Each structure stands twice: as structure tokens, then as C-alpha cells.
Amino acid sequence: MSSVRHEPTDRAAGEGALDADVTADRVRRADVCVVAIAECFRGDGERLCNPIGTIPMIGGRLARATFEPDLVMTDGFAMFTASVLPPGTDPYRSREGRLEIDSVVEAWNPYPQMFSVLWNGRRHVVMGASQIDCYGNQNLACIGDWRRPKVQLLGFRGAPGNTINHTTSYWIPNHSPKVFVQKVDVVCGVGYDRARTLGPVASRFHEIRRVVTNLAVLDFETPDNRMRLRSVHPGVTVADVVEATGFELVVPDEVPETRLPTAEELRLIREEIDPDNLRHTEVPG
Amino acid sequence: MRLPDKRITEEEVVAELRDGITIGIGGWGSRRKPMSLVRAILRSPLKDLTIVSYGGPDVGLLCAAGRVRKVISGFVSLDSIPLEPHFRSARQQGAIEAMDLDEGMLLLGLQAAAWRVPFLPTRAGLGSDIPELMPEIRTVRSPYPGPDGAEGEELIAVPAIQLDVALIHMNRADQAGNGQFLGSDLFMDDWFAMAAEQTFMSCEQIIPTEDFPRYGSFHTQRISRLHVTGVVEAPGGAHFTECPPDYGRDEAFQREYAAAASSPEAWEEFRSRWLDVDSEAAYQQALRAWREEGR
DSSP: OOSOOOOOOOOOTTOSOOOSSOSTTTSOHHHHHHHHHHHHTTTOOSSEEEEOSHHHHHHHHHHHHTTOTTOEEBOSSSEEESSOOOTTOOOEEEETTEEEESSOEEEEOOHHHHHHHHHHTOEEEEEOOSEEOTTOOEEOSEESOTTSOSEEOSOSTTHHHHHHHSEEEEEESSOSTTTBOSSOSSOOBOOHHHHHHHOTTTTTTOEEEEEEESSEEEEOOSTTOOOEEEEEOTTOOHHHHHHTOSSOOBOOSSOOBOOOOOHHHHHIIIIIIOTTOHHHHHSOO | OOOOOOBOOHHHHHHTOOTTOEEEEOSBTTBSOOHHHHHHHHHSOOOSEEEEEEESHHHHHHHHTTOEEEEEEEEEOOSSSSSOHHHHHHHHTTOSEEEEOOHHHHHHHHHHHHHTOSEEEESTTTTSSHHHHOTTOEEEEOSSOOTTSSSOOEEEEEEOOOEEEEEEEEEEEOTTSOEEOOSSOOTTHHHHHHHEEEEEEEEEEEOOGGGHHHHSOGGGOOBOGGGOSEEEEOTTTTTTSBBTTTBOOOHHHHHHHHHTTSOHHHHHHHIIIIISSSSHHHHHHHHHHHHHHHO
């Protein structure tokens, strides 16, 4: 079966007895990351769920298949789709000179239309970051001076428009001081300090909800919106995260563990959403 | 029903171009790019070009061949190879100027040019480094009260990005310059066409106007001859970018192209084999031979 079922399960996360299977030793790190991404979308309701990247896509689909059944999903190309193929599968093919698509299309949303959707605001994107600072300023354009970069990366892509217009979260599969820096070389995605300088009117649609990494979940739920350690993944210590972060994190006295997938979530991930196990290639272990 | 005949060749398109002009190129990344027109530019001595593009190998090839003064883009990527290696090295060597916009800002710049207004306002770009790094991007104060009843909001004023010439590639077209896309996305090709003084459109196949419905619904007939100066029939003209449903991306070729950025020698070899050919027909011939070899 390649399609994902989307019946609302109406089940609170973590509720119910855990299978023998759902213990920290059987659950792999990538599974925890998938669930942490899914949790970013909790409460979003009928909104475009637009996670970019392998684990983000799996996490978004898990949220849709479980506790956020009204989310609108993209196929990563030009369609909003009610059913999706596993990540890495191209849903489009040519047959007798016509383009066909192996998924149930809810709406056609080509690129020009996507900008209308994002300026309209009903979207929550998960982007990557080559660098991110303590207020959530993000860089994916280049390393070094933009005028003559040491390393040219992706360019600004949609980051400035996304962050100032709707909710954004970040996925960082390699939590390290090279990514979590004191100061990003170029501000593409707008962080909380910049948003505050712009004032309440200009920044009224700005929200950086979470940063999910291979080690931890972080947020900005502090008085001055500095990045806070929200939870550490099983097997990771607070000291590990602090060491892998190039700025001073807000670390509460009690840091919980990131929750494990439920038995049903694990089944959905393994059997329906990511049967080819692409998540483990992004986060091994 | 008599419609104009705007059919021309790649060489005739290039004869209309001049050093130093601004050329907008349709498509997106490594998708439905007017590559036969780009290859024709590479066979000419044209230089000092400003290229406006949701960039892919069009930008990379023109940079590698030293034809570009400035690139205006939201990104430059080969999709399956995320970072365009030739564009990267041009940027890292300081060989070109750049205007690096948010993808949506670039759309607004094209729309402003198409609608003949000097700018369009947006929130996109506020708070980012774009206004600081690119002083040609200014802000504008709304003449209307803000949502709090106080003074008007300050917004980014994306300047009109006026194009001298736009180059786009469609699946089908008629001889009059009406174009039809059959893939999942038109990208910004209609805006490129309307933002330009002159638009040249290549296509996989020129068909009689009345045959468009044989290939797709009327919703796919999105380019009007109002905005098209000349039509080039170029089967395989988007190679090696994808042009569905006619063909997918030639990933093997794209890997060769990307590898050609590894050294000046590798680039010379790629150039002599694929770009220093007499015509688009010779390129397509060389491609057939290369595929035979591979078997």
C-alpha cells in the first residue's frame, strides 16, 4: 500500500498502553524526530502544512494522519493532495502524451498561486537552515560576505516572505556549533529580535514556532524570545545540546525528554508513510 | 481565420539581441527552460548580459561561458543537484554581480513591469538582510492608516524588473505565438512574457491553432500571441531540463554538466563537445550519438 489513510484517529498523543515495541530501544532517533516535527503542527487546524525535506514531510503527514486531520498537504510540486505517495516517489508520469498524477488532488496550486497562499497567511512551513542564531534568524543564502561569498548556498529562496507572513518552524538534521551560531552571515528568515525592531504591525504575522534537530526540540517561549531547550531526544543529554550550540541557550531547570511515538504512530510511519525507511538515511542511529 | 506567422529560428532570435541587455528566462530551476535559445546565445559573441531567472542551468551555462554581468534571481538550483556549481563558482570568484531576491519578490518585480507600475508593495523582505545588502530595494509608507489606526505600514517596494527580452519554452505553440503548457506548472512564464519588450518562445512542436484541445484543456493555453514576438520550433529544446509530459530531466547529462564545473579542463571538454557545435540540430545529433554510446 502506497497511500496514507487519513481517518481522524481522535486519540491524544501518548495515550493508551504502549506496545512492547514502543520502548526507547526499539524506537530509532529518526522516529523521534518525525514525531517532534508532527508536534509542530498541533493546533494548526485547516492550514497548509508545508514541510520541506524528508523527515519534515514524514512528520507533517503523520500529524495529518493522526491528531490534525484537517491539515492541507502539498505533494511538494503543484498540487494539494488528499493522498500522498511515500517520500522520494514522483507522483507524476506521462501517459500517451498526457500528464497523470498518482494521488488524489484537492486543488491545483502551482508556484505563482503558492505565493498568494503564503502572503494570505494560512500556511506553516518547515524550512532548513545553514545557520540559525538565538533569535531564530536563519541563513540559507551563503557563507561569508554576501557581496562575494566564501560559499554560495541556495540564495534567499522563500525565507524572507515566509517568515514575515506566516508560521515557520525549522528542521536541522545536524545540530552543531557550525549551524547554531552567534550571528548568521546573512539574514534570510527573520528572527524575533528583527521582528521586534520592525514593530507589532509589521511583525503581526511572524511566528517561529519550533526548531527540531537530530538532538532536541527548541522553541522561543521565553520573555525575550531567545531560543530555549524544550526537550532532549531519548539518549541525548542537556550537556550534549549545549555543547552542540554555538550560543547561550535558555535551559530550564527541568528539561523533559521528547516524547516517543505511540504504537499506532510507529505503525503509520513504518508501514504507510515511510515504508522505504528514508528517514533513517537523514538521521541514522 | 488568418493568424500572423511568427516562426523564426534560434539564430534569428539571437540576431535580435545586443550586448548588455536584460534577458528574462522562464521555467524554474532545472524545469522547462528554453535551453535551445540559451545554447544559441552561447554560440554567439553576446556578453555583459543581465539575466533574470528562477535560475537553473540557463544561468549556470551563461555564467560559465562568461556572458553574464549580473544575475537577478530568487535561487539558482538544478533541483536534483541542489546547488548550481557553475553559478556558485562565478559568485565565489566575484565574476558576476548579484541581486538575490526572495522568490515572491521576484514575481512582484515581474508583475510590476508587466502592469507598467514602478513598484509593488509587499511584506516579503522586511526584517531580512535584502534591503540592507541591495540598496536598490527601497521601502514605501502606505498612505492608508495601519491596522491599529496609526500611521500607514512601511512595506518593501519591489521595483519593476523591466526586461528587454524574455525567453520561454512551451510544450505546444501555434505559428502566431499562442503557447500551451502541458506540465503541472506554468511557473512565471506569463509574467516574464508580459514584463518584456520582446518575448521569444520556443516549443516542442508547432501545431495548428485548432489542435490545442487535442493536447490539453483550454486552461493550458496560457500564453497569448499578444505578448510573443517570435516562435521557434525546438523539439528537445528544453534538454537537459525536464519538459513533462514530453520528457523528463536528463539526469545523466545533468551530472556530466555539473561535473564540468570541477576544473577549467573539464569545462573546456564539456564546452567543445556540447556548446561549440554549429547548430541546435548538431547538438541534438551529438546527443543521440552520446546516448548510443551509453548503450
